[in-house]
Amino acid sequence: MITHYGALLLYVLVAFAVAYLVASSSQHAGPKAPGGLKRVTYESGIVPEAPVKYFSVRFYRVAMFFMIFDVAVMSLYPWATSLKSLHQAGMLRVLAFLVIVAMAFTYVWNRGGFQWD
């Protein structure tokens, strides 16, 4: 007899198996093109070199802004799925939230946060 916890255990095992299969399949089946930037530890667009005196943070700045606004927009998803039961009040609250996000976006834009140079 499989109890609820047994089902959970089965789920964990299947999850690990799938994760292992997917991860190893790309290693075994995928084409290989070693060399160049592919060999660096973190593929962040910046070649690591030492000694570093000044370090450009441009990539990380863009990545950070992307993360922030991405999370903000992602939180709209649960709202959209339950919009019918939230009625007008839910609509207004999300509008307020969107105004806050848009305001922050405008501010970052205006202050030059998205400029690469």
Place this chain on the structure above:
Amino acid sequence: MTYALWPEYSVVIGVFVTMIAVMVFNRRSIQAYWVGLATIVVSGIITIADWSSKSLPVALYGHAVTVDAFSLVVNGLVLVAAAGALMIGWNDKRYGPDFPVLVLLALLGMMVLGLANNFVVLFIGIELLSLPLYILAASRGTGESGEAGLKYLLLGAFSSGILLFGLALLYGASGTLVFTHLDPAHMILPLAGAGLALTVVGLVFKLGIVPFHMWIPDVYEGSPLPVTTYMAFGTKVGAAAILMRFLFFGFSLDAGWWGPALGYLAVLTMVVGNLLALAQKDLKRLLAYSGIANAGYLLVGISAHNMFGARALLFYLLPYGLAVLAAFAVIQFVAGERDSLSLDDLTGLAYRSPWLAAFLTVAMLSLAGIPLTGGFVGKFYLIQAALFANQPGLAIGLVVGAMVGLAAYVRPLQRAFSKAAGESSEPIRWPVAGSIVLVVAVVATIGLGVYPAPVVHIVNHSAAFYWLH
């Protein structure tokens, strides 16, 4: 319709208007500062209106926030801190155009800490307070300011992690997020104990209690002066308020879990902070160690765990903050274009500018707790609270700490009143906004020492209500 949360809402609106002002007008112009100051004034007026409102206390959003006399007093204190920081750094081009926006955002975090009654709101408040301050600490760019910002960010993130882990354990042990619903008698014990310890460690990290104080001197020294003022006053108000509400509401019946530990930490903090203040050559570092020692005094009010302790803590925050505002305003005037000031730079201040020397004297004597200043009355109430709680050790520790502190605070005065070596020095400029802060802070410090009754009445009401909740 309740207006309970409008002090906070008005700050949110003010942040937006300030951002628009920064964007619309020339970026380094003064309009954003005026909008920021107007926001603080409006929020203060609403706070005062709420104080006499009949609809308080009120718990909103499923007990997530509680607006009561305590949160309103905290509102008032952090509004004073924000106004002081904004005016000391008034239209100073060195701190960048974002300065007023970030000050208002940190203000919002401090206000949230005053009314949080829920783990999630607590954490949001701590982060809302910390994130703008990380940026403000680094707002002078590279060099010492950047170093201070980075140190603050790394250690602050570390302490936030500890705090979050503690809150998660407490939630796991109790099954509720609301302070007032915590029932230590029905918690899973090891989990609850570990969670409480980690949460308290995370909070006293922000407050700057001794084993967790390492970041304070470096961050205070490197940060721009108005930001240091803001951290020394506002952050301590927020952290002390949330620590008190968390422990008193959540673990009131189990004071044995945390009372003795906080008592030992308080004594250690008072003695170590004042001793290290003795050895400082830089005035900002001296005031940083003074801030550590004063955090120890605040902790006395919490670990006394009675109504007198709550009252003493709330009262002490005001003279401490006013003395900090006055001292940093004097440093800002004397330092001028520079960013820090050594004790030797004060030499001959009494001859260069007698008024500044007099104001610095009042601030330092209030920090030391000399009668006729607000600091004396505050320490008096703290000792009273410790004695009423049958903890004479706390009172003795406070007195010993204050005696050592007196020596530390008199050292800059001794320099200020001794003759300079004869070199001619440039005259000291008095910026208008900073002068207003300085004069108001000094007058209020003396006023609190001579006639503390109105403020005592307010904090009595706040603490009494708080205790009988």
